[in-house]
Amino acid sequence: MSGVKxxxxxxxxxxxxxxxxxxxxxxxxxxxQWDYFQDMLGSSNNYHKYIAIYILANLTxxxxxxxxxxxxxDYYGILAGSKVMNASHVAVNSPIIxxxxxxxxxxxxxxxxxxxxxxxxxxxxxxKAYAIEALRKIYPDADDKERIVEFxxxxxxxxxxxxxxxxxxxxxRCENKH
Numbered sequence: 001m002s003g004v005k006x007x008x009x010x011x012x013x014x015x016x017x018x019x020x021x022x023x024x025x026x027x028x029x030x031x032x033q034w035d036y037f038q039d040m041l042g043s044s045n046n047y048h049k050y051i052a053i054y055i056l057a058n059l060t061x062x063x064x065x066x067x068x069x070x071x072x073x074d075y076y077g078i079l080a081g082s083k084v085m086n087a088s089h090v091a092v093n094s095p096i097i098x099x100x101x102x103x104x105x106x107x108x109x110x111x112x113x114x115x116x117x118x119x120x121x122x123x124x125x126x127x128k129a130y131a132i133e134a135l136r137k138i139y140p141d142a143d144d145k146e147r148i149v150e151f152x153x154x155x156x157x158x159x160x161x162x163x164x165x166x167x168x169x170x171x172x173r174c175e176n177k178h
Contacts, residue, residue: 023058
């Protein structure tokens with residue numbers, strides 16, 4: 001596991017890909033290492049945070065001790081931070097957590113729908129594109145479909161072309177299904 005903290009990009013990247021695959025296929029195997037990845041989530045190194053964002057999301061499938069509930073605010077605090085890369089990846093991984101943690105669904109949707117007021121970075125409009133991508137995957141199982149559609153419709157006027165495209169795509173696929 002220490003390979004994900006290697007200074008060598010090849011070792012770090014290969015280690016991450018291996019751990020990511022294990023976390024997707026057999027999260028129970030890595031779950032005892034939860035604290036290791038939780039520590040990475042709080043790292044000042046953004047690549048370490050990036051790794052933790054993905055691995056912890058996958059480990060929620062094996063999280064019988066509700067450890068994610070304890071770090072929810074830290075995890076989603078990254079969405080509210082100023083770094084677009086990590087905030088975007090928190091959004092992208094939200095459908096995994098949404099699926100694995102039904103008790104947190106309302107809180108997850110709240111975070112995604114309020115990215116405009118939460119995210120502190122300059123590229124807020126771009127982060128919204130990733131929130132829309134996550135909401136598209138969450139939408140079929142979401143309770144508050146109207147609020148999701150309202151949020152997405154509002155993004156048709158975004159200054160970000162990617163966000164406008166994601167909103168249009170979402171509405172083409174989802175709007176007529178509720």
